[in-house]
Amino acid sequence: MALKHVNAVIVGAGAGGGVVAKELSAAGLSVALLERGRWYSAADCRKDDLCNQRTQVLGAKFGPDDERNPRVAVDGKGRETVVVASDGAYSNNAACVGGGTFSYGAMAWRYMEKDFRMRSTYGAVAGSTLEDWPIDYFDLEPYYEKAEWEMGVSGDVSNNIFKAPRRKPLPMPPLPPNREYRILSPAAKRLGLHPFDIPMLRNTVPYNGRRSCMRCRWCVGFACEVNARNGTHNTVIPEALATGNCELRTDCMTREILLDARGRATGVAYFDANGRLQEQTADLAIVCGGAVESARLLLNTKHRLFPNGLGNRYDWVGRNLQSHTYPAAIGLFEQEVYDDLGPGAGIAICDYNHGNPGLAGGAMLANEFIRLPYQFLSAVPAGVPQWGPEHKNFVRNAYRRTISIMGPVQEMPVFDARVQADPKVKDYWGIPVARLSGGKHPHTLEIAGFAAAKAEAWLKEAGAIRTWKRLPGASLSGGQHQAGTCRMGNDPKTSVVNKDCQLHEVDNVYVIDASVHVTNGGFNPALTILANAYRASGNLLKAWKGSKARS
């Protein structure tokens, strides 16, 4: 039996898709929301430090599964490897209702004004496709505010003198400072820096009918056991379902966008939870699969008019894959500094996001999230033997006496850092898998070195008796903050979607997720994805003239 025609089919129930589903269904459009993963709940916390979304040595708890979803990773020497979700080179984010927002640390940053105007601010960077966004901060500002208030953000950015102008404060206060915060805050001030409380999509007082954060250890990477962390899974998606206009279908893997003879979308073809091929017809096809899977879906959508994939006439789909490069500095202290109080991260500075001499951008710096014992091993410095009594002794002595400061460096987009549809390898459903290749721009690594040095100086001022840096390598960056593969722009020859997130080539196909980010800010991108999804949904609804389908 054919499925009932809907106004919009949305592929992917993550940050972008969740918001779009809610905005469209609340406006009265009928929506089918397809998600390849499952819908987990607060009861799925599990507190398993080897199987969660942050540490995946025994699997990616919130998807995708290792068995059915391979990818091909091509390293710097051109060697191809078939990788599974729990491998590092897979660049996994998540596959579940809520997407990354289900298990993230929930930092809720607004990008700064210059983050939308990187090319104008810094000029061309050789070897990079650095460009301005076709919208500016003030186009997004009302939607940042909407996301903050509708979904719930806590924190206090009033001491951040670098923040972009904003009309309203955050709806919830920050959590009380932990021990790291109390050590780092005066040290930053002594250095003339401007520390403040990290904004987070996290309840610190009861909000939206859910309770506040209980400060447990099982935060980033885990389901929030008390449902105090706000993602699309517990905010906009339930609201969308409550309208009666939205149907969420989980375990549904989309194969391609269906196109008519003239190249307009008529819906999507997907495999349902039982592996049956279904066709969902729709007036609008909205792609929200994240930067890797959205690009893959467009590239796997072939048509006489689009022989190289939908939206890909000028070969920009899948290009400029970027995320964030994280340099870190770690400081060892005389006294215990770690109090195991979640979420751990609480204090940040934006002094080094812009205005760094000779550098095109920078990074926000913050203390690290809660660390589980196994995770702490990656903080052991190079000088300590990797095994044996000295290693064990170091871990024992340092676990509670270290602070880690890190930051997401805004990456220089690279045209050859890319997602392709692999010509040979197919997934469980027979769909060509994503093939990832390319690497980081050298200037990104230069900025990372600068940021690590600043983090180190901060730790020294805070009284660390020994400090060391952890610098990133040059390999492809595409994991949890993945972005950039369906660039938003005014020129169809150098971008994939217009500023309304509509494909240049087909007017009823949209891409609404981090794929459209031209650059990715020196911040965790979630709030920007949410805000842009609110904005794009609003523009879509303004242009909506009703269904053209005869029913």
Next chain:
Amino acid sequence: MPNQKPSLKRRTFLSAGLAAAAGGAAISCGGGGTGEGWRFFTAEEARTVDAICERIIPADRDPGAHAAGVVNYIDIQLAKRFKKHQAAYRKGVAGVDAVSRARFGKRFAELPPDQQTQALTEVGAKSGAFFNLVLNHAMQGFYGDPRHGGNRNMASWRMLGLPLPPVRGRQHYDDPKAG
């Protein structure tokens, strides 16, 4: 040792094995598919891996990999999530014993600690990929969640002074009023 209170069947017979090991240097295991209590390893392989892990994370004032049952973690995972590493272990463990025999004339598990360290260093230089695999798995089994078969009695978490889970958030035990 008082902190080796068995709670699961598997741990019961492993503890029995440990007691035997303490007295007579052999892990004896009852039950299980191979007739030796191991899912993947032979009894000899298990002895070698157990000894390797103990060198990687040796007992000092806190329990080491042996007491924490790290080999148990690796054995369980090799039959589950680490199936793809089975061949590497079969070959790699034999290689460690071969190096030990060539250098010191005995199997790895029978060597004194300093000779084991020398043998392992040589293995690390000769077959780095296998050594790193065991190294990572040993760390997971020691520092990771006990539910996966290692970190018996939460040995590493006690060592690090971590308030032991399960907890319902710090508020519950940091708040003096609640105490």
